[in-house]
Amino acid sequence: MKERNTMGRCAMPPGQRAKQFMPFSALTGLETSLRRKERELLRVGKPQIPEEEAERINRELSELQKNDTIHVTFFRSGMINSVCGTVGETDLSSGFLEAAGTRIPIRDILHLEREK
Secondary structure: OOOEOOOOOEOOOHHHHHHOOOOOOOOOOHHHHHHHHHHHHHOOOOOOOOHHHHHHHHHHHHHOOOOOEEEEEEEEOOEEEEEEEEEEEEEOOOOEEEEOOEEEEHHHEEEEEEOO
């Protein structure tokens, strides 16, 4: 015989009772589609940097040392990204800079600032 509560109804097992309060999304997949569309709309073409800025970036790169703290803005996959952190490996011959654990192609750097 099933256990009855004070209202005379059969008691619901605790696991079933918890399910009725779980979040529900009537529009499954909508959130994923919106995020994908947002990423598409935020994509930009790679900006061209002025010659003077390119020369300044090259000077900064030549003076960088491991563990220097920098702020670097770069272009990747249609997006402009920024990273602040310490310099890891810098390999100018292969064209890569590592900052805050992110490997950045030097040709994609738009702005580089070293904290003094």
